[in-house]
Each structure stands twice: as C-alpha cells, then as structure tokens.
Amino acid sequence: MSAPSAADFDRLRQLVAIDDPDSRPTRTIDEVFTGKPLTTIPIGTTEDVTAAFAKARAAQQQWVARSVKERAAIIERYRDLVIANRDFLMDVCQAETGKARSAAQEEILDIMLNARYYARRATKLLASKRVPGLLPGIVKTVVNHHPKGVVGVISPWNYPMTLSISDAIPALLAGNAVVVKPDSQTPYCTLANAELLYQAGLPRDVFAVVPGPGSVVGTAIVNQCDYLMFTGSSATGRSLAEQCGSRLIGFSAELGGKNPMIVTKGANLSEVAKAATRACFSNAGQLCISIERIYVERDVADEFAAKFAEQVRAMKLSNAYDFSADMGSLISEDQIKTVSNHVNDAKVKGAKVIAGGNARPDIGPLFFEPTVLTDVTDEMECGRNETFGPVVSIYPVDTVDEAIARANDTEYGLNASVWAASKAQGEAIAAKIKSGTVNVDEGYALAFGSTAAPMGGMKASGVGRRHGADGILKYTESQTVSTARILNLDPPLGISAPLWQRLLTPMIRVVQALPGR
Incomplete structure (x- = not known):
C-alpha cells in the first residue's frame, strides 16, 4: 500500500470531461504526507462545463428512459467494484488528503452504505403513489416524481469520495445526469470512483467530472445546473444559495459546524x-x-x-x-x-x-x-x-x-x-x-x-437533507395528476349552478369526516 503510480494517475486523467486533457494547462497535485508532487490535473474552463452539460442533457434523456431497476443494478455493480478495489481507493484518498487510513476507510464504508440503501429502495421511493383525491371514488389523484435534469455537485476536499459520489448516487438513481466539480486538491478521489461507475455500466456522459477552480468551473455549474448539491463553508453556501435563488432552482447544502x-x-x-x-x-x-x-x-x-x-x-x-x-x-x-x-x-x-x-x-x-x-x-x-x-x-x-x-x-x-x-x-x-x-x-x-x-444541518449549518427519502426525492420534481373518474366540478345534469354551489360545502364537510381524511 502506497501512493498510486504515475500510470494510475495517467489512466484516471483521461476520464475528465475535457477534450484532449493532455494538451491543457495543469495544476500540480501533491502527496500531502510529503509535500512532493504526485501528478497533475488539467484545468477546466467554462466552455468545458458547457460542453459537459450539453452531453449530459442528451444522455439524460436515454438514462431516464431506463427503469429504476436497471439503474439500480448499475449502482449495485459499482458497489461491488468499490469493495473489490477498496485498497486502491484508500491509497488515492490518503495520497490526496493526507488522512489516516481509518478515515479513508470511512469513505469506502459510506459509499457502500449509500449505494446499497438507494439501489434497494429507489424503486419504491420513486414509484407513483396514489393519495386521497378531492372526492373519494370520483377523483383519482396520483403523485409522480420526475428527475430535475442535470444535477450539479460541488464537493470539498475533506471527504472527497463521500461528498461527491454518495451525493451523486441518489441523483443518478432518480434519473438525473450529474456534473461534478471536485475540489482542486482532490480530483483523483472522484475520478477513481468515476472509473468504477463507468466499469459498472454507467454511461460516461451521465456522470461528468470537470476539475478546475471554483470561480470558473463552480460558477459555470451553478449557472447551468437544474439543482445544486454543495458541501463546504457556510459563507460559500450563503453565496451559492443566493445564486440558485436568482435562477429559481433547488439547492441543498451541508455547511459548517461548531x-x-x-x-x-x-x-x-x-x-x-x-x-x-x-x-x-x-x-x-x-x-x-x-x-x-x-x-x-x-x-x-x-x-x-x-x-x-x-x-x-x-x-x-x-x-x-x-x-x-x-x-x-x-x-x-x-x-x-x-x-x-x-x-x-x-x-x-x-x-x-x-x-x-x-x-x-x-x-x-x-x-x-x-x-x-x-x-x-x-x-x-x-x-x-x-x-x-x-x-x-x-x-x-x-x-x-x-x-x-x-x-x-x-x-x-x-x-x-x-x-x-x-x-x-x-x-x-x-x-x-x-x-x-x-x-x-x-x-x-x-x-x-x-x-x-435524514442527515443535514439546522441554522447556518445547512439547507436540505441527504440520506433517507429526502436524499433522493430532493433530486425530483413532484407532479400531481388528478383524474375525474365519474364527473368533474361542473353541476351535474338536472342541478342548477346556484344549488350546486350551495351543496359543495356540505359535500366537502362530509368527505372530510370520512376515516383517513
């Protein structure tokens, strides 16, 4: 067990969502334990993000057409690959973050837990659900869940596998594509997992990794995504919340703590x-x-x-x-x-x-x-x-x-x-x-x-939740479909409009008195 080899980094570098990454300006990635250079990573641009989103939107249409069961099978295969490759993943994690191996293993365990939980429960959590309609037996009401589209994930350096991959898994299972900006200090933690996702059968354009500075790549993701998941400081979270609010898109964040x-x-x-x-x-x-x-x-x-x-x-x-x-x-x-x-x-x-x-x-x-x-x-x-x-x-x-x-x-x-x-x-x-x-x-x-x-913060520690039903449904738009099965709300034949209006209030009162209402 040691820092990954140059060949390992060269292989993973080709997975960035950047055309011809070897021709781009780069940032040096150091081995934290020693301060010595490990490798380099190409620096993404706004244009790279735009291209990744264009490909992601096209790929998402085919991805959402697959059943939840098919999508879950890919995540289950990915989980198996994580277990089989855990030593390599922990080597990458230690090299980029400098953490003890026990802390690196926490990331592996978290991915295993999230992948299994959502792969096994996504079908039920995302299924259309019948709910009580306005008038029992007369109105049928169903709630559907549609994917947001392309989810942006901006992840930090401290738990770079957990906070990029585990947050992406429910978004993918919900039928979204995902574009990730890993922290500039820890891009290979995300890329090492991207490699396993692709090996498991995930279409490459459905999960795109664009490395680069937050001021460029992060801003471009915020400006183009349909939903943003962010983990980082409360100060940055406030700024991103304002930007998402101006675009009227959803936003979830785990922020600081004392x-x-x-x-x-x-x-x-x-x-x-x-x-x-x-x-x-x-x-x-x-x-x-x-x-x-x-x-x-x-x-x-x-x-x-x-x-x-x-x-x-x-x-x-x-x-x-x-x-x-x-x-x-x-x-x-x-x-x-x-x-x-x-x-x-x-x-x-x-x-x-x-x-x-x-x-x-x-x-x-x-x-x-x-x-x-x-x-x-x-x-x-x-x-x-x-x-x-x-x-x-x-x-x-x-x-x-x-x-x-x-x-x-x-x-x-x-x-x-x-x-x-x-x-x-x-x-x-x-x-x-x-x-x-x-x-x-x-x-x-x-x-x-x-x-x-659900897991998340109160007050300045966050908005929204990861884990549980909240952790996958936040990546969806809920849709209510109500069908008039026998009659609509126009007056039935033979009843005048004034009489019908007088009858509506006592009718609704009776309905509300029924069990389960």
Missing part, C-alpha cells in the same frame, strides 16, 4: 474519553460533524479532562499507508496556519493546553498534534469560530441545562454528541439540542451511517 459534546455525571468517563478521540480527531478534525466543544458537568470535569488528555497524548500520528495511525495530516498550509493561529491566540489570551498544541514537521510538513484546551473564552478565535482541525475545548458546567443552553448558543447546528448516566437521559438531552443529527453514546458515526434517516 459541534458540541455533552458529558454528564454518571457517564462512563473512560469510555467517553476513548471515543472522544475519534469524535474530535477523525481526519485530523477536518470533518464537518466532528466535535470541537465538550461540556462536562463540573463534578466530573477534572477527571474527564485528565482521562481525555491521557488518551489524546497516546494517539499515534503517522504518514503510513496502513491502519497503524490514529491520525494523519492536515491537507494544506492554509489549514495548518488556521489551526496554529487558533491555538496560539488561545494561549496568549489565557487558555491552557493540556494535550498537544504543536506542529509536527518531523512527521510531515502539514502534521499538527491533536490538541485539547481548557479555559477557552468567546474572545478567543477558537471560542465560537469553526477551527476545522485537531483542536477541541473542554468547558465545565454546573448543570445539564446549562450544557444544553451553551451547546445551542451558536449559529451552527450540524451534529452533537451526548454521553449520560443512562440511555434515557441521553435521549432526553438529545431531543433538546438544536442540531440536525445527535449521537447518544457515540460521536458522529451512528447518525451519519443511518442512511435511512
């Missing part, structure tokens, strides 16, 4: 401390749903902090292409600067570092230790702003109610974690947290992995 964990008296502190290392530091904290704030009842706060700090100090950082590492690298100079600035600012303003706190260039150019802070205040950069890195703060609280109030005191509402003395207490606390997902006795994986349930 996710809280609540720990109460009676919780198993050793268990919480161990699990919190995953909850806070998976993918070096570069995870929208990872934990950055921990509120602990004061009676057990010192004990928890000591146990957690001990676990964090024992974490192994490594650039190995195997499962030996607990945490990998940050992805870029920008990320390590943000993390360093947040930690240094906190220290200067009085915060205490009880674990970590230092860059680790001895391991690789972008490594930073998992870091635990106490005595953090709102005046510090990391107090209320998302760090999106391996930094978490512990806050003692006097009561559970205070913990809930402080957990909710943020513009974000993406994910939360609760550890209590009992499952019942944990679930009661979870119900009071203003967050799209809440995990009881886990950090984030249980809710995110429950693909039958």
Whole structure:
C-alpha cells in the first residue's frame, strides 16, 4: 500500500470531461504526507462545463428512459467494484488528503452504505403513489416524481469520495445526469470512483467530472445546473444559495459546524474519553460533524479532562499507508496556519493546553498534534469560530441545562454528541439540542451511517437533507395528476349552478369526516 503510480494517475486523467486533457494547462497535485508532487490535473474552463452539460442533457434523456431497476443494478455493480478495489481507493484518498487510513476507510464504508440503501429502495421511493383525491371514488389523484435534469455537485476536499459520489448516487438513481466539480486538491478521489461507475455500466456522459477552480468551473455549474448539491463553508453556501435563488432552482447544502459534546455525571468517563478521540480527531478534525466543544458537568470535569488528555497524548500520528495511525495530516498550509493561529491566540489570551498544541514537521510538513484546551473564552478565535482541525475545548458546567443552553448558543447546528448516566437521559438531552443529527453514546458515526434517516444541518449549518427519502426525492420534481373518474366540478345534469354551489360545502364537510381524511 502506497501512493498510486504515475500510470494510475495517467489512466484516471483521461476520464475528465475535457477534450484532449493532455494538451491543457495543469495544476500540480501533491502527496500531502510529503509535500512532493504526485501528478497533475488539467484545468477546466467554462466552455468545458458547457460542453459537459450539453452531453449530459442528451444522455439524460436515454438514462431516464431506463427503469429504476436497471439503474439500480448499475449502482449495485459499482458497489461491488468499490469493495473489490477498496485498497486502491484508500491509497488515492490518503495520497490526496493526507488522512489516516481509518478515515479513508470511512469513505469506502459510506459509499457502500449509500449505494446499497438507494439501489434497494429507489424503486419504491420513486414509484407513483396514489393519495386521497378531492372526492373519494370520483377523483383519482396520483403523485409522480420526475428527475430535475442535470444535477450539479460541488464537493470539498475533506471527504472527497463521500461528498461527491454518495451525493451523486441518489441523483443518478432518480434519473438525473450529474456534473461534478471536485475540489482542486482532490480530483483523483472522484475520478477513481468515476472509473468504477463507468466499469459498472454507467454511461460516461451521465456522470461528468470537470476539475478546475471554483470561480470558473463552480460558477459555470451553478449557472447551468437544474439543482445544486454543495458541501463546504457556510459563507460559500450563503453565496451559492443566493445564486440558485436568482435562477429559481433547488439547492441543498451541508455547511459548517461548531459541534458540541455533552458529558454528564454518571457517564462512563473512560469510555467517553476513548471515543472522544475519534469524535474530535477523525481526519485530523477536518470533518464537518466532528466535535470541537465538550461540556462536562463540573463534578466530573477534572477527571474527564485528565482521562481525555491521557488518551489524546497516546494517539499515534503517522504518514503510513496502513491502519497503524490514529491520525494523519492536515491537507494544506492554509489549514495548518488556521489551526496554529487558533491555538496560539488561545494561549496568549489565557487558555491552557493540556494535550498537544504543536506542529509536527518531523512527521510531515502539514502534521499538527491533536490538541485539547481548557479555559477557552468567546474572545478567543477558537471560542465560537469553526477551527476545522485537531483542536477541541473542554468547558465545565454546573448543570445539564446549562450544557444544553451553551451547546445551542451558536449559529451552527450540524451534529452533537451526548454521553449520560443512562440511555434515557441521553435521549432526553438529545431531543433538546438544536442540531440536525445527535449521537447518544457515540460521536458522529451512528447518525451519519443511518442512511435511512435524514442527515443535514439546522441554522447556518445547512439547507436540505441527504440520506433517507429526502436524499433522493430532493433530486425530483413532484407532479400531481388528478383524474375525474365519474364527473368533474361542473353541476351535474338536472342541478342548477346556484344549488350546486350551495351543496359543495356540505359535500366537502362530509368527505372530510370520512376515516383517513
């Protein structure tokens, strides 16, 4: 297991939706672990996006003509190919992102879960459904679901397989074509999966990958798509929402988070401390749903902090292409600067570092230790702003109610974690947290992995949902077809118009009193 070969990258490069990619200007893709160049990627243009959309619109007409069952069979074959090629996919993921292999495997597992869930349920979820009509037995009403057309997906660098492919799968099953702009730092994660989709039988023009800068390729996708799926910062999400609104097209987004964990008296502190290392530091904290704030009842706060700090100090950082590492690298100079600035600012303003706190260039150019802070205040950069890195703060609280109030005191509402003395207490606390997902006795994986349930953010953390019925129906236009089976709403023969009008209200009242209305 190692970084993919030059031949691997050359093969995948030919899959970009760009004519003659070898003749284009390129961007260098570095191996994050070492900072050394891995390969290059051609830079797409507005014209490339326009061409991809033209081909996608033509291909979508043939794609939607296939049955949902046929489309699902392709996604099932793709899932099998993902499993068979998982080591190569994880190699690509580690090379481009610098994450530990365990975090790379999360992406494989997520794709497997989404592909299986939607492939097996798409037919039922997309089927036309009979609903009660205006007048039982007289009016037949059916709801149909039609694909939007061509869906645009703008995906980020932190989970580049999950957040491009898993979001595209339900769109494809719903009968749409998809045009993806992968993040410029991680295009081969998307291309490696595109190769498997094509091998599974997906027509190439139905799923097009156009790499390039967001200001060019991303803007062109927003201007031409029929629906946009975006994952990224809340600031960018607001801008894209405005652009989609001006075009009156649908928009779904998972955005930023400053996710809280609540720990109460009676919780198993050793268990919480161990699990919190995953909850806070998976993918070096570069995870929208990872934990950055921990509120602990004061009676057990010192004990928890000591146990957690001990676990964090024992974490192994490594650039190995195997499962030996607990945490990998940050992805870029920008990320390590943000993390360093947040930690240094906190220290200067009085915060205490009880674990970590230092860059680790001895391991690789972008490594930073998992870091635990106490005595953090709102005046510090990391107090209320998302760090999106391996930094978490512990806050003692006097009561559970205070913990809930402080957990909710943020513009974000993406994910939360609760550890209590009992499952019942944990679930009661979870119900009071203003967050799209809440995990009881886990950090984030249980809710995110429950693909039958909707996942997304409240407040500034997102719009719309992925997963579950919402995750596929958002890519469709619902259509109501009502048929007059016996008579329409004109007066029946022999009844005058005034009498008919007087009869309508009591008729509807009787209908509404029927069972099931």
